[in-house]
Amino acid sequence: MYPARFDYVAPRSLEDAVEALAGGGDDAKVLAGGQSLIPLMKLRFAEPSLLVDINRIPGLDGIAEDGGRLRIGALVRHNDVVGSRLVADRLPVMAAAAPLISDPLVRNLGTVCGSLCHADPAGDWGSVMLALGAEVVARSPSGERTIPVSELLVDTFTTSLAPDEIVTEVRVPLPQRRSGGHYLKLERKVGDFATVGVAVQLELDDGRIGRAGIALTAVGPRNVTATEAERVLAGAEPGPDAFAEAGRLAADAAEPVDDVRGSARYKRAVVQTFVERALTRAHEIAGGSR
């Protein structure tokens, strides 16, 4: 498998990268981890005219706490998240999801931001970031803007990014209260895309649930936020009844289709089971069961 021809630049600064991308027209692409893009190019499903390789730009590879949020740079690899103490301590839903992304070798190159920008509805980070209420920072020649992940992910393989925008980081609000989160993924083997994935984030407030975030992988044209389930949990007493109800509502929110991984009915059932299980685990992590 051999990619078609393209031009290639590896700028040393974000400014140069943004300029190169803007000058490259609609067929220019950003190359970060390349773990989705390069296979597509080898199959010649993607034939970009220009690749703007951002891997030489300094300062994009950090995970840092900054004013109540976690900043994850555009060159942070999945395995950087696996190895992050900060993530393990503060954001268990990310810590649970990271090692389930693709396989160990792909995780060494693939990036969190790249995965979000790929907007694959079977991508795990989309759900995690939706559940956490994260946003991305996008840079273009006309400046910088932040985009909530809920607005970034528009449709299958489609984002709200302009062709000349590069995502420079994702910002995750760090929960202030007692909180817990979890990610569950049903996959047929390591490296498979999810049949179903569920991300949950629970924040406890004086024995009751404060904010709840629930988002679903691979059961819709994009990662799906289970809004109704989040709503009924907010303010509710945490426990099996509330979690079961949330599971049912989340299953209703899913829009799965029949395919080789299973029927829509099956995937809904797994959503229900996983939401219940993930909430139970998140509640334990939050110290709620103590």
Add this chain to the structure above:
Amino acid sequence: MAVAEQERTVRGIGHSLRRHEDDRFIRGKGTYVDDIVLPGMLHMAILRSPLAHARIVSIDTSKAQAAEGVVAVITGADLAAHNLAWMPTLSGDTQAVFATDKVRFQGQEVAAVVAEDPYLARDALQLIDVEYDPLPALVDPHKALEPDAVLIRDDKEGQTDNRCYHWEAGDPRATDEAFARADVVVTLDTHYPRCHPSPMETCGIVADVNQATGQATLHMTSQAPHAHRTLFAMVAGLPEQNIRIKTPDIGGGFGNKVPIYPGYVAATAASLLLGRPVKWIEDRSENLISTGFARDFHMHGELALTRDGEMLGLRVRLVSDNGAFYADAQPSKCRAGLFHIVTGSYALPAAHVVADGAYTNKAPGGVAYRCSFRVTEASFLIERLVHNAAIELGLDPAELRRRNFIRPEQFPYTSATGFVYDSGNYEAALDLALQQVGYDDLREEQRRARAEGRLLGIGIASFTEVVGAGNHKDYDIAGIKMFDSAELRVHPTGKAILKIGVQTQGQGHETTFAQIVASELGIPPEDVLVQYGDTDNVPYGLGTYASRSTPTAGAATAVISRKLRDKARQIAAHLLEVSEEDLEWDTGRFSVKGAPDRAVTIQDVALAAYTNMPEGLEAGLEGVHYYDPPNMTFPFGTYVVVVEVDPGTGDWKVLRVVAVDDCGVRINPMIVEGQIHGGLAEGFGIAKMELITFDEDGNCIGSNFTDYLLPTSWETPNFECFATVTPSPHHPLGAKGVGESATVGSPAAYVNAVIDALGHLGVRNIDMPVTSAKVWEAIQQASR
């Protein structure tokens, strides 16, 4: 204990000798086909049909011809001009090299670009314009066999329907009588799905034809170089002595590299026409969509029993989906391979099998994926039937097997379908497996787990295989009889070269075959160089598949070693100035009876064979033997698998796999166990995830490794392996062959375990691959 001492030093049969071949592989110094680079070599890429069934209206190659780096564009019409557009298959059918009239499956070869560089070859492929006139695609073999179905093989004279064979085995009348006496008839309809051997190395060739001499040297991924050479001679009309097939290291075969593929023929034709070496290496997707798939058997089985569990008869109707060309490699008298081993390990007095093969608009194949000619399908069917019969009769599945096993004293045993089983002790293997897994405790644990709502399952398979074809009377591939060969040359310094007609793809021939020579002749294995896979250099053989290396060429190696030993005895007698009868043989050493210090070693004898031979004796110490097995061998064993099913998702995890294999005498126990591990893993993959399927238009789903799933180290369970040893009475070493036992036996054990976990809910069948989705649906259905 001089003999035992000597045996230890030569490290022959029975020793877990570390492998010779590993020294190059662990350094990255193996040579696979794609590693070969010849001066002036060109690269070929193949254009494939996007449609499953369509007439070719036109092919315009002009833009591709003009593209950068392109040396030639070849179409079916170009091949037809040289009478190369069609080729024979190993099952006696014909197959298009490049389509000329119409395409018959998605992925079929239509044209090729030959260019200076593989990137440029792919670029030019995109510039070939093919106009197709679509035809309805037949993807269901049952529909393909209906009388008014569109004719797929309109190229074949006299072919009026889509049937590619009809075949029967056993006795229909005796079977009907048996069923008439039955208290219980258990039926099972199951599809053994289309899967793919998927060796890590895809298929490929470097074809190097010298236009001046006509000498064609073909470096190719072949499990059967000699058979391929003969077929090449027949298809290309090249004199056979001018074709040299050389197989370098092969990165796994599992049956995938038995057939001849259009790419081999096209690259050879290109090299012939262009006068330069041409390399063609498949992409993985090409490998999955166009080369030999396996299985795809739609089976209906009926097992007749008495109420107390005595098996009376077996009836099987099956339809095989062979794709657009009947292009597997079955012995010519056995159109559904050796499927009639379907009576398995049981003393079944009557059986009848009816098989029909269907042409469909799918890739051709039906190769034996780590399996001896459809034995896997047979073993799966009987072992699944037995499990379901146990449920129906309320008997323990181990007990039902035990009551019906062919007993040790019944061997040689003639089965209802005509096989003569050589030897076996099925109950011993079952007992050992049950003991090692702790069967009674497990059943108790299963009861407790159920009470807690947990779904634990225990699956058993007590399989019997038939491997090591032929004998020559009954078994041939495309007319070539199924013997095999070994040529042994012992040099003056006592070092040897063994040349064998079989072909390793990772099985460790360079080590095990040297060990056979070591045991038989006393030459240490490191002094024996084993060669194979070069048709100019090694004697004719049918290659390695169907677990036949040890049963055939292994036997040939033993026999030729013994012949040389007989000659060595004559020389030793001459050297020691005694008569041959006065000599005793310890491995590697002749000594005079009663005077053990008067002795010569095999190395002394080897030197004398060239320097000091007795009067009247031919010089040298070498010879060749062609071994025609008197019968096939029948390895067997019992596998026990323990699983737990998650009722919430249907996902299932394997908790234990206990495998007892009896493959007769084990030449290198380490290698044997490695083969079993690999087969258990591939069996697991087939049971859980490996699947090639098609949509209604004949589009292949499963065309790369994101869709065709292979188990990784994470999903694959650990395997606990044990042995019993029941030698084959007719094999010179008592060995039976083992490479495929675990793929043959284990799928039923995995599936039986899942069914066992759900049996109390009323679940009786889930077709492979047993995905979590199917398990969940089955639970829902059952609890309704």
Add this chain to the structure above:
Amino acid sequence: MEVNVTVNGAQHRVDVEPRMLLVHMLRDRLRLTGTHVGCDTSGCGACTVLLDGTPVKSCTMLAVQADGRSVTTVEGLARDGQLHPIQEAFKEEHGLQCGFCTPGMMLAAAALLESNPDPGDEDIRWALSGNICRCTGYVNIVKAVRRAAGAMRQTATQAG
């Protein structure tokens, strides 16, 4: 484009098209054919190499991306004619059959042992789950990695 890359300790300057995959540069330009290609979709790990010590799939990376970096292939595992303990262990435990996945598998394992000198079976199976083997069923690969870990710990103890 010119790529300056250190491969197995040796400096190389190679002129490549941007589209050339790293695996093709290694195999076809540097003639290091121990790195294999097993699939098209980043699904098998036969092409695994170490990039600055980290295992990556060289079929899913452009050669130009390796500019200024250090690559280790199977040919670079042995040092000064001395086999790496993982190579010894793969032979000793029969962790290979056809040998096609073996280079990638050994490199992934070597990287694991750099970060975790005493991995359990689960750690090993997890770390190697990006590399597919069709022959061995993984059992002896896991044993080999354990054996290599033991040998390396022993060497480290003796050296320390």
